[in-house]
Amino acid sequence: MTVIRADFDLSVLQRAARAFGTEQMPFAEALALTRLAKGVSAEESRAVVDTFDNPTPFTQKAFTVRAATKAVPIAYVSAKDIAAQYLAPYVFGGERSLGAKRTMLVPKASGTNQYGNLPRNKLKTLKGKPNVFVGTVATKGGQQIAGVWQRPSASAGRGKRNSGRAAQSGLKLLIRFSDTTEAPKHLPFFERARAYVARHAADEFRAALRQALASSRRRS
Numbered sequence: 001m002t003v004i005r006a007d008f009d010l011s012v013l014q015r016a017a018r019a020f021g022t023e024q025m026p027f028a029e030a031l032a033l034t035r036l037a038k039g040v041s042a043e044e045s046r047a048v049v050d051t052f053d054n055p056t057p058f059t060q061k062a063f064t065v066r067a068a069t070k071a072v073p074i075a076y077v078s079a080k081d082i083a084a085q086y087l088a089p090y091v092f093g094g095e096r097s098l099g100a101k102r103t104m105l106v107p108k109a110s111g112t113n114q115y116g117n118l119p120r121n122k123l124k125t126l127k128g129k130p131n132v133f134v135g136t137v138a139t140k141g142g143q144q145i146a147g148v149w150q151r152p153s154a155s156a157g158r159g160k161r162n163s164g165r166a167a168q169s170g171l172k173l174l175i176r177f178s179d180t181t182e183a184p185k186h187l188p189f190f191e192r193a194r195a196y197v198a199r200h201a202a203d204e205f206r207a208a209l210r211q212a213l214a215s216s217r218r219r220s
Helices: 011-019 025-051 083-093 122-127 189-219
Strands: 063-065 078-079 104-107 132-138 145-149 172-176
Touching: 025 078, 025 189, 078 083, 083 189, 122 132, 122 145, 122 172, 132 189
Parallel strands: none
Antiparallel strands: 063 078, 104 172, 132 145, 145 172
């Protein structure tokens, strides 16, 4: 776990808070920390847009906030489980996550959605077509390419698997199966979070202390 800290001078407001008693301080701390966490979450969504080409709304909204409380003055910003799995290599480095897949699915001649991804259930739909098979085909150069292949229309009706056979004239590679690769970009999650906290922490705590003091005055 990475902890982000910020130091700033709140001595004037702290003295004012002590003049009204210390019971409002935990409320002010929790309020400021939660507001900062929400700001960091929004900043991370902007970092996703700046880092990736046309990210999906799910990826842009990947981050969630756990609010601080008076009893536990710690606020958390984290990625939701599924998003965390595939974003982690972009934050920490390493190979891209396959998730539940056994291989990377690389679209070649298969339609993608507006975000450049295979539509949901696209592979299942293709596998159900009579002129499409899943297997490994040897190219003229001897390269073995595994993936989803489409036969010429005249070949429709043959067996679905041609694994290991020499490449047939007119075969079209729709989706290639590939090993995972290193994450090609870096998502500056911690860098953006630290910078945001450094810029806004003092102002958020001052505003929270003022709100706490105003609330104390109204009740007195």
